[in-house]
Amino acid sequence: PIWRAVLALALPALAQQYLHLLVQLSDRYLADNFEISDPTARKTYLSALTTANYLYWFVSSYTVVVSVGATAVVARFVGARDFSLAHRAVGQAICLGIAFGLLGSLAGVFGLPSLIAMLQLKGDAADYAVKFLMPLAALLVFQITESACIACLSGAGDTHTGLKVLGLVAVLNIPLAWVLCFGVGSWPGLGFAGISLGTGLSHVVGCIVLLTILARGKSGLRLTLANLVPDIRLIRRLLWVSVPAAVDSPVSYTHLRA
DSSP states (O other), X not given: OHHHHXXXXXXXXXXXXXHHHHHXXXXXXXXXXXXXXXXXXXXXXXXXXXXXXXXXXXXXXHHHHHHHHHHXXXXXXXXXXOHHHXXXXXXXXXXXXXXXXXXXXXXXXXXXXHHHHHTTOOHXXXXXXXXXXXXXXXXXXXXXXXXXXXXXXXXXXXXXXXXXXXXXXXXXXXXXXXXXXXXXXXXXXXXXXXXXXXXXXXXXXXXXXXXXXXXXXXXXXXXXXXXXXXXXXXXXHHHHHHHHHHHHHHHHXXXXXX
């Protein structure tokens, strides 16, 4: 029955969102248990953490610039049994993921202090927020590219591979963030920044695994170097679908919060 086929595709995609949430919740748990004895300093720290988490949510909206178009265009070509263009679309989606990821990384690394200042955070609170977000910003290109790969596989009807890889990311994130934050043995760890660095590194692993899977061929899709050469017409087609969805995502969230 069609409803079973729909659920078979939808439920793993839903589970992927819960895995993203699990990663964020584990980071929040570690951050909440980060020892700060001074009550005033802890209040400042929690204020920074709330702002940092809100900005980190924006990353999810930012990935939509690539992911929605990748799923739609790849699905169109796969449905038409035009796998040559489907392979091409995969390469272009990953090109977009790398481009937007690098753009976001540069904007984050060089613009975070100014952005935090615009949000009226000052002093120690601003420093805490920048320390937490900086590793995520520096490694953003891997998270965006990871999302592009998962979106392409979803367009080919494969929602299980993305679920498995994100499961790996979630499993890696918890011990990595814990060790990098609190240290191990005689090494004291990196403190607050180690939490987000663990998250960023787990996405690096997820990105590499997905690129390897696509390079070997998966679900009728294959990533080749030739298809990574920019194709302006196909990139425009991907953005034509993705950009409205990316604009709608934060607007919908704002209405929901209101």
